[in-house]
Amino acid sequence: MRNENKQNDSNIVLFFMVILVIATIGTTVHLYTSTQKMAREAYISSSVEAAQSLVVLMNYNNDFSAALQTATMYSLATPFKVKLTNTIVRNSDHAPDNWEIAAMADLMANPMKPYVYEYQPKNSKSGSPFRFLAPLRANVRCLQCHGDPVGELDATGFPKEGLKIGD
Numbered sequence: 001m002r003n004e005n006k007q008n009d010s011n012i013v014l015f016f017m018v019i020l021v022i023a024t025i026g027t028t029v030h031l032y033t034s035t036q037k038m039a040r041e042a043y044i045s046s047s048v049e050a051a052q053s054l055v056v057l058m059n060y061n062n063d064f065s066a067a068l069q070t071a072t073m074y075s076l077a078t079p080f081k082v083k084l085t086n087t088i089v090r091n092s093d094h095a096p097d098n099w100e101i102a103a104m105a106d107l108m109a110n111p112m113k114p115y116v117y118e119y120q121p122k123n124s125k126s127g128s129p130f131r132f133l134a135p136l137r138a139n140v141r142c143l144q145c146h147g148d149p150v151g152e153l154d155a156t157g158f159p160k161e162g163l164k165i166g167d
Contacts, residue, residue, distance in 0.1 A: 067084055067136055068084055070082075071083065071084050084136070086104075087104060090158045099118065103118075104133065107133070114134060115132060115133060115134035115135075116132075116133050116134075117130070117131060117132040118130070119131075137166050138163045138164065138166060138167045139165060142163065143163060143165065146160060146161050147161075147162065147163055147164070149162075150162035
């Protein structure tokens, strides 16, 4: 019972942190001066780091699919679509589109860059004028399903990818 309460508390905290990140992004998109842009990016970056820390916390409270469950929960609870993708995906529904492929390539080429975003109010092919991509780094718990040995089936029946901590 205590673990269920702990998990529920983590879910609630994570929910409000993601809402804060989304609200932060939404309210800061309209700032245009360079000083305001730098302040906005610093604030978004700190919010993203906090949200990622909470996802890691949830991962310690769940055995499987914590990140996927979190993304699904927020997609259902907000008007925003949260999608988990990668260069290699386990489920074709999570395959990256062209913008996501380019954004991931940018993040891989610039490992110190915390996120990539795009704001296109007109002619948005994705159906959303604002797109945001930030890496979710692998931790110890992620490696249960995504670590070594490469190719061995994990508990969900998918082959492990050989990720290391921080990938």
